Amino acid sequence: MALTLGALILAGLAPASVAAASPDFPAKDSRFHNFPEMVAEIHAAEAAYPELVDVFSIGQSHQGREIWAAKISDNVAVDENEPEILFDSLHHAREHMTVEQTLYLLRVLTVDYATDPQVKALVDGREIFIIFAVNPDGFEYDLSATTGTHAPYRAWRKNRQPNAGSSYLGTDLNRNYGYRWGCCGGSSATKSANTYRGPTAWSAPETRAMRDFVASRVIDGRQQIKSHVTFHTNGELILWPYGYTKRNRPADMTVDDYNALVAFAKGQAGRNGYKAEQSSDLYITDGDQIDWMYGAYRIFSYTWELFPPETATVWGDHYPADEHIARQTARNRKALLFVIDVGACPYRWTGRTRTHCGPLFDDLEVNRGWVVNPDGTDTATAGAWERGNPDAISRSYQMTQMGTTTSGLAGLVTGRKVNGAASASDVDGGTTTVRSAPVVLGAGVGALQFRYYLAHQLGSSGADAFRAYVEDGTGARTLVLEELGGPEVDAAAWATARVAMTPWAGQTIRIVFEATDGDTDSLVEAGVDDVRIERP
Ligand SMILES: [Zn+2]
Numbered sequence: 001m002a003l004t005l006g007a008l009i010l011a012g013l014a015p016a017s018v019a020a021a022s023p024d025f026p027a028k029d030s031r032f033h034n035f036p037e038m039v040a041e042i043h044a045a046e047a048a049y050p051e052l053v054d055v056f057s058i059g060q061s062h063q064g065r066e067i068w069a070a071k072i073s074d075n076v077a078v079d080e081n082e083p084e085i086l087f088d089s090l091h092h093a094r095e096h097m098t099v100e101q102t103l104y105l106l107r108v109l110t111v112d113y114a115t116d117p118q119v120k121a122l123v124d125g126r127e128i129f130i131i132f133a134v135n136p137d138g139f140e141y142d143l144s145a146t147t148g149t150h151a152p153y154r155a156w157r158k159n160r161q162p163n164a165g166s167s168y169l170g171t172d173l174n175r176n177y178g179y180r181w182g183c184c185g186g187s188s189a190t191k192s193a194n195t196y197r198g199p200t201a202w203s204a205p206e207t208r209a210m211r212d213f214v215a216s217r218v219i220d221g222r223q224q225i226k227s228h229v230t231f232h233t234n235g236e237l238i239l240w241p242y243g244y245t246k247r248n249r250p251a252d253m254t255v256d257d258y259n260a261l262v263a264f265a266k267g268q269a270g271r272n273g274y275k276a277e278q279s280s281d282l283y284i285t286d287g288d289q290i291d292w293m294y295g296a297y298r299i300f301s302y303t304w305e306l307f308p309p310e311t312a313t314v315w316g317d318h319y320p321a322d323e324h325i326a327r328q329t330a331r332n333r334k335a336l337l338f339v340i341d342v343g344a345c346p347y348r349w350t351g352r353t354r355t356h357c358g359p360l361f362d363d364l365e366v367n368r369g370w371v372v373n374p375d376g377t378d379t380a381t382a383g384a385w386e387r388g389n390p391d392a393i394s395r396s397y398q399m400t401q402m403g404t405t406t407s408g409l410a411g412l413v414t415g416r417k418v419n420g421a422a423s424a425s426d427v428d429g430g431t432t433t434v435r436s437a438p439v440v441l442g443a444g445v446g447a448l449q450f451r452y453y454l455a456h457q458l459g460s461s462g463a464d465a466f467r468a469y470v471e472d473g474t475g476a477r478t479l480v481l482e483e484l485g486g487p488e489v490d491a492a493a494w495a496t497a498r499v500a501m502t503p504w505a506g507q508t509i510r511i512v513f514e515a516t517d518g519d520t521d522s523l524v525e526a527g528v529d530d531v532r533i534e535r536p
Helices: 002-010 016-021 035-048 097-111 117-125 136-141 205-216 255-272 289-297 314-318 322-330 333-342 346-350
Strands: 053-060 066-072 084-089 127-131 225-233 237-240 275-278 300-306 360-362 385-388 393-395 398-401 411-414 431-435 448-456 465-471 477-484 495-499 508-516 524-533
Touching: 035 053, 035 066, 035 097, 035 136, 053 205, 066 097, 066 205, 084 097, 084 333, 097 117, 097 127, 097 225, 097 300, 097 322, 097 333, 117 333, 205 289, 225 289, 225 333, 237 255, 255 275, 255 300, 255 333, 255 346, 289 300, 333 346, 385 431, 398 448, 398 524, 448 465, 448 477, 448 508, 465 495, 477 495, 508 524
Parallel strands: 084 127, 084 225, 225 300, 237 275
Antiparallel strands: 053 066, 066 127, 237 300, 360 524, 385 411, 393 398, 411 524, 431 508, 448 495, 448 524, 465 477, 465 508
């Protein structure tokens, strides 16, 4: 039906019967798009710019409406190896300006493509996804009041999902995401509450659709979406994660990420006059989208609270007159294009382009596709590589497993404590191997850099080792670093390795790490963190 509607509009025919059947804005606010008008405009853009726009649904709402999305890029039908940027709107039903902001962005990226070199460069160099109304049931319900001072508006916020044992409907979709859901007093367990978080994380079909879409952008183990903005109203704010804590930088955020998240937010705010602050500076939220996007995937994720500034009434906050739409959406043009540009690698905004924006940047804080024992030929009987927070294990007063990483909470380590006991955790009986997901190298490529340690106790020998390899597209491995054991005690200490990668320029490669306990059983531990391939 939506496709037909788009075709009708392109043909200049008024789809009056369809529009009349759907809840609509009052005449004074007719410049706002209701749900069918929004759907028609998205499909009209696809019809007018088929090379640039692909419209699809990420799933259905509780009442069965489609959650519409568009991909905007050159060669839009092909999944190119380009950084991906995501925008979405209308988690909250009454926040109608957010739909206008996403439709405005769609127009900029399509209408201006032929005439604006910056827009063309960004559309050509990125894959941009827009999800237009995460909460379509609430969207329509909010326009359906027949009585009351503010009719047809209802000031509705949640989705329209029934709650067991209650006559109150709806879950706050922006409290239903699965990172630290319900942890910290930033949502409600009360079904009638506007911030009701649902009975479990992901209990709403709308958040599950978002979760599954974002998960679908993991290709070869790595999340392709680098940056994300979710539009809400109101307050003219740009919020960075986390919302669940007042701490500026809790343990689940690295120093480098904190610096880049803040600098990038301030860069955005400098372009639209909003105020940038940590999400929890507004108020504590838990189970919200940006905490999950960053916490689960390390996506640089922001909430934009759009026009108007805070008014202290729900009607003033969420129902500005439609005369404001054009100016208040266009006001964000520079900031939106800045997000698409710098969002490919926000570390750039902290001067870390060479080290942090190359073909591989892996702080090991989330799983980016490492596989243990990739060939099924490992001989180690204990102490296999795992990604995690290394335990502090010492023997004879010598640290054998570092209690720290070189960034954040996790690295690759050989066997952590088994049931809390250190005894069974070191490498035994042979070799354990871990291999990265493939990495595409350009014609110009900088060095491979990583942090590592090998620790061993008395009784070790040159048969014990830590080794690093580069594996080419044929599976052939080249040894690029080797540290052997020896009869002395060698406590764990982080060292830095640098390997020239020019021999593999233009190829698709993988990084392989090995730890070996050789001929006689001795105590061997190894660790790796912060694996990067730099720009030249
Ligand atoms: Zn909102």
